Amino acid sequence: MTAAAPAKLTKNAIILVLVASLGYFVDIYDLLVFSIVRKDSLHDLGVASADMLSKGQFIINVQMFGLLLGGLLWGIIGDKLGRIKVLFGSILLYSIANFANAYAYDVNSYALIRFIAGIGLAGELGAGITLVSETLSKEKRGYGTMIVAVIGLFGAAAAYAVAKYGWQTAYKVGGGLGIVLLLLRLGTFESGMFKSVQESKVSKGNFFILFTDFKRFKKYLYCILIGAPLWYVVGVLVTFSPEFGVALKSKEVLSAGEGVLYTYIGIAIGDIFAGLLAQITRSRKLTMMVFLLLSLVSAFVYLRSEGITHDRFVWICFFMGCTVGYWATFVTIAAEQFGTNIRATVTTTVPNFVRGSLIPITMAFNAFKSSYGMITAGYIMMAILTVIALFSLSQLQETFGKDLNYIEEEAGIS
Secondary structure (H helix, E strand, O other), X not given: OOOOOOOOOOXXXXXXXXXXXXXXXXXXXXXXXXXXXXXXXXXXOOOOHHHHHHHHHHHHHHHHHHHHHHHHHHHHHHHHOOHHHHXXXXXXXXXXXXXXXXXXXXXXXXXXXXXXXXXXXXXXXXXXXXXHHHHOOOXXXXXXXXXXXXXXXXXXXXXXXXXXXOHHHHHHHHHHHHHXXXXXXXXXXXXXXXXXXXXOOOOOOOHXXXXXXXXXXXXXHHHHXXXXXXXXXXXXXXXXXXXXXXXXXXXXXXXHHXXXXXXXXXXXXXXXXXXXXXXXXXXXXXXXXXXXXXXXXXXXXXXXXXXXXXXXXXXHHHHHHHHOOOHHHHHHHHHHHOOHHHHHHHHHHHHHHHHHOHHHHXXXXXXXXXXXXXXXXXXXXXXXXXXXXXXXXXXXXXXXXXXOOXXXXXXXXX
């Protein structure tokens, strides 16, 4: 089946990339604000210092479960009703949830609101990347998704800066940014490829089509597994850096908020280099392989830093961020692997399933920690996730410059 060709780099396409970038900016702000204000907010809610880690893991896992459900929900809506509707609905939901988070009164209410926020946050990135991938030409879409990721990732810096004025203020500002973004989105337009598919009778947004063909299912699973090491670095190694600092015999208390800030600055810079490397080599797979190996090295440097100082911690977080700066490349690979009638579902669920993978990753990490200690558990998990990611990457086809003008049939790929 054919669809309208992607538009050239018109004024409308540039506006779309900019708005998608700002959307991801707010997405990252709201996604990471808990990691940044975790200790202050839980302290104000009466959580004892000894319970900070367990309660923090509980809340972040509940948020990630919301992302899992939301990724599925928004992905199906994106393929059935359009990418624009996802953008509006998801922004509205997580904006309201973030306002409500400022008024959480105990751990359970905090977790419930983060669950709702997680559902809302799940729709932003996938819909934005899908729109950009389908609108820009196949030669330029890599630059488009790179710009979205680079601008968006600075949302972490904004969250860290605003959090200095209090955790409740941080959540209120996050909600306000979402409403402003909602107004900016009024001028965006729908993907031409989606419009063409919408007019056809082909099955759209059928999540189960990913499981009706084993080859297709494996491809979907591999797309998820190649991104797992990134979220382990952010969600475990950096988010729980105060506890890692104790295990590393640091004389200073390591700040998770500061770690997240410098990690995401590094990710933004890494995304630039990953995007450029993919364009120069014309290979997203080679780019992913290089960054996966570098991320393994950076995590091991962190875990070997006994007696780590504040300055060394900041630089290592920046280094780790640079080496896991393949987020845009990873999501673009997922978008390019599947047809237009299921692309939004895949592109929305894959990054959120990666984020949601933090739940089993944390469980496995805790199991290893109880047997071998925190540092050894850190080594084991990073090694396992990197090996799995490299194997999964080897099983995927190169997608650089691939024509996205096709659909997924019920029994196979058209």
